[in-house]
Amino acid sequence: MRPPTIRDVAERAGVSKSLVSLALRGSDQVRPEKRDAVLRAAQELGYRPNAAARSLSEQRTRTVGVLLNDLRNPWFVDLLDGLNSLLHANGLRMLLADARLNRRTGQDPADPLLDLRVDGLVVVGTLPDPAALGDVAGRVPVVLAGSREPAPPGVDVVAGDDERGARLVAEHLIGLGHRRIAHIAGYGAVGRLRRRSFEATMRRHGLADEAVVEPSDMTEEGGYRTTVRLLSRPDRPTAVFAVNDIAAIGALSAAEELGLRVPHDLSVAGYDNTSIARLRHVWLTTVDNTSHDIGRRAARCLLECFEGVGGAGRVQLTTPTLEIRGTTATAP
Amino acid sequence: MRPPTIRDVAERAGVSKSLVSLALRGSDQVRPEKRDAVLRAAQELGYRPNAAARSLSEQRTRTVGVLLNDLRNPWFVDLLDGLNSLLHANGLRMLLADARLNRRTGQDPADPLLDLRVDGLVVVGTLPDPAALGDVAGRVPVVLAGSREPAPPGVDVVAGDDERGARLVAEHLIGLGHRRIAHIAGYGAVGRLRRRSFEATMRRHGLADEAVVEPSDMTEEGGYRTTVRLLSRPDRPTAVFAVNDIAAIGALSAAEELGLRVPHDLSVAGYDNTSIARLRHVWLTTVDNTSHDIGRRAARCLLECFEGVGGAGRVQLTTPTLEIRGTTATAP
DNA sequence: GCCCCTCTTTGGACCGTTCCAGAACCTGTC
């Protein structure tokens, strides 16, 4: 009792398998009555084309692989949404893989996707091992989305403008009268850009000496510990700008624990506008990266690659906006 | 410049393609020197077996489809982890699909997975349209994980014991001296079971008249609104048990807004032990569903189905545990 | 009636694997 094949449909409709193939793909070379007969037969048998056979023959899978670095930090959800909407409209399906899940096996996290011969690859966020991308990029179009890691030649990058976003936050805090402002920094390209832009903005406002920068690992725990350190200094900052929302949440906890009220005694800002920042209980001032737009652009990039246009190693930046919520206020 | 095929490897190693196939799959029928020659040739050419061709020939894809209902609520992350560990150990890959993303197209969200001829399907959480599963279950082994929706015949179910979990929460609150306890209820099987068990436990402790139940849509917004309603009653409850963590977060916001301190004036408990509940800033008392274990069991179910054993429509329940954190305390 | 042209339809090759029956190659025995 195996699933019906195109030959079964052909037999039932009384035509050749070639005609079934033509009819099912909506060719206008087929006489209407035959087309209807084929469609009816397919319907009655519950026929579904076999994707493996099709991609073997077509030499393409109509599938785009999406490599996520960590499902736990849900900042990428909107990005996927944007990506999917455009890919879907072009008859492509999306295959998700979690780099963290496959990491333990020692092989490249993209391997399963490459075995499946995906037509393109979207790498979302910062990868554990960006070097491995070089090989991959030679075989299949690759787009980096949401992170500005240095890309191998020929790989397009779509991401938010981290420098602009960090500047928005810094200027927002300075505008509120804060002078002593701390930055919980992160790693990778994202961490570096946000940090540099924060420092530059402080300098431009003559506050170079008031800027405090402490590194963190971009987790809640890291944000917490870093903030405890920051707030224990004699010259305590009145505002903290965290490299991402998760670290900002850690900062909130630290403030709370040390008896400081947010935003009355301490202002806190994050980055990414994750769903956590939008929780009323958190209501974190943060930067919105227009992730949906990033996803759409990444999709467009890939589509262009398929047509032989793209792949020029372009870097596209989207313009982030500041989401002012409840964790920032005028300096005490 | 197409990727090398098994024939290219055969030519380079000076053997037939059949032998390459044998050698690459680790057969012990191959003389060591030939095996090494094949492996070297494959390595040099950067050969990767074509998954489409293989599954066409093998009549199986070595792939399990995982249908998620919503990536936004990250309670399923541990579940995936458990699922993946066992599947991976058995040479199976995991393919994620988001039911919500594909919903807009009107087709069944499992369609892309079925076109790919996945060997099995794991449905994670409550589906928008459970009826559609009936058809699918006839074609391919299906396991429902993490939700106790009524399953079509032959579909196995693995989930946490919601009744037990809800009882744990109710008894915890009662033990803390709370009498007037509210439940923010949800929908679906999960919502019904947790609610019933809450009510039964209250009754068993002679508190049937003190139990207040209000429905919600299991979102943060819903939890917020429901709690505002609850706390505006003349006979205000001193504890709130929410159907899930997200709704509990909404409850926290409502309490905060109405000037009630948690847990001093109001105790709040959730369900699922999501990463949000673990945030220090939230530190929510909640029920841990042992999701990792649920994932492993779901994987085992599928593996049994592949061997013709399972598929008996069994229901397996795991034993949840109570995570007591900072949002519950003795009654005021 | 014949030829040509266009519109439909068809058989067969091909995509890259696995699987299987049988060929080729050893090794030892008489």
Added chain:
DNA sequence: GACAGGTTCTGGAACGGTCCAAAGAGGGGC
């Protein structure tokens, strides 16, 4: 040196689609 019996290796047939060259059907003009 022939033969048996085991171990290695190979060619060709699947698997289920797409694609293409060519065959068939119809219609119009002579």
